[in-house]
Amino acid sequence: MLTPRHQALLATLAGMTVGVAVFGTVLAINRDNGDNTAAHVVTTPSQTPSTPGPTDGLQAASLQYVAQTFGTKQSPVTAEVPAGWVSSQAGTRPRFLDPTGVWQIRFDTRGSKQAPDAMVDARANSIDEQDLTVISRTDGTLVYTYTDKVRGPRMGMSRWIAAEGGRRSAIEITVGGRPQDQDALKAVLEHATDTLQLPPQDTGDSADPRPN
Structure with missing residues (x-):
């Protein structure tokens, strides 16, 4: 018991x-x-920017254009540049920059007494930049890369539009950006060229304001 x-x-x-x-x-x-918390952790993927930023390559398909008029009252010049790119100055040498300052297009409407190909050679020999590499110099267009001390690798494309049967240059158009922007920069340059409207050319040599 x-x-x-x-x-x-x-x-x-x-x-x-x-x-x-x-x-x-x-x-x-x-x-x-399913109360095991570690087995049910949900990770939300980060959002990808929908528009290219300064660290991305410029996309030609994303660009829209607006007409800009510059030059002088007696000799106005019109061309289309990317929308949102603005110039701090008008006149004969405007430069249109995007809001980030990475990309630009500039014009020199003074022209030159030299032919476009001669201007290409002169510019190629005068650029004083680190790591300068001339990629091409054909049809009045110079394409080159260099290294900027502040902004790093850069690319430029300069084009001179022929006048008076190719004996002179009516205007210079230059676009600038980075090597990864090459296709878009070319598109901007071609669009500016295609939409360019120049005043009638004065064939006289007297009081010609254009540089040699």
Whole structure:
């Protein structure tokens, strides 16, 4: 016969056994129900910018254009440049910059008494920049790269539009950016060339303001 002390001890052990069993059952149920937090962590992917920034390549397809008029009242010049690119000056040598300052297009409407190919050679020999590399110099257009001390690798394309049967240059158009922008820079240059509207050319040599 069990004494009251033995009966109390057995009751305590039985209670502990039931408690352990219940705890194990609850733990198993929680696992089945997906309460394991580590297994259900959801990571939200970062958002990708929808428009190119200064660290991305300029995309020609994303550009829209607006007409700009510059030069002088007597000899106005019109050409289309990318929308949002603005110039801090008008006159004969405007330069239109995008808001980030990475890309630009500039014009020199004074022209020159030299032919476009001669201007290409003169510019190629006068550029004083680090790591200058001339990529091409054909059809009055100079394409080159160099390294800017502040902005790093840069690319330029300069084009001279022929006048008077190719004996002179009517206007210079230059676009600038980075090597990864090459296709878009070419598109900007071609669009400016195609939409260019020049005043009638004065074939006289007297009081000609154009540089040699």
